Amino acid sequence: MDKLKKVLSGQDGNDDLNVLQGASDASSLTWGTRLKAFVACFTLGVLCSILGTCLLWVPRIGLILFAVFYTFGNIASLLSTIFLMGPLKQIKKMCDKTRALATAVMITCLVLTLCAAFWWKNKGLAILFCILQFLSLTWYSLSYIPFARDAVIKVFTVCLK
Numbered sequence: 001m002d003k004l005k006k007v008l009s010g011q012d013g014n015d016d017l018n019v020l021q022g023a024s025d026a027s028s029l030t031w032g033t034r035l036k037a038f039v040a041c042f043t044l045g046v047l048c049s050i051l052g053t054c055l056l057w058v059p060r061i062g063l064i065l066f067a068v069f070y071t072f073g074n075i076a077s078l079l080s081t082i083f084l085m086g087p088l089k090q091i092k093k094m095c096d097k098t099r100a101l102a103t104a105v106m107i108t109c110l111v112l113t114l115c116a117a118f119w120w121k122n123k124g125l126a127i128l129f130c131i132l133q134f135l136s137l138t139w140y141s142l143s144y145i146p147f148a149r150d151a152v153i154k155v156f157t158v159c160l161k
Helices: 002-008 019-026 031-055 062-079 087-094 100-118 123-142 148-160
Strands: none
Touching: 031 062, 062 100, 062 123, 100 123, 123 148
């Protein structure tokens, strides 16, 4: 657990006192509190996404409720990691070359989902963008697990042959 704490807080052997470490040191949250906040925020995100999916079938306003709750749920799930590693490190990791494309697709799909619901009022497009949100968030999340993306690519390659 200490190793995970050191890696996520940016103290994995780098002794240089940088901005991220300074911000992390200035934080008044203990590691236990950060972990609880992460779990709470992630759980809230998952529940909002599920609630949004259930609200899709409400007449007239279902599409808007779906888009708002599902998108908010994905944003909350993504932002939950801020409690573990801090906001600056999270943004830096999101813009890393292994995650930049997934991040760009995810943010674009978040915006397009809301556009499809509020302005275009197109249920099919909103659902398509939500599926793309899910896939890009999954691909982004897999980048944190060593060799996970390679394994997924290999599975799909074998399945498609």
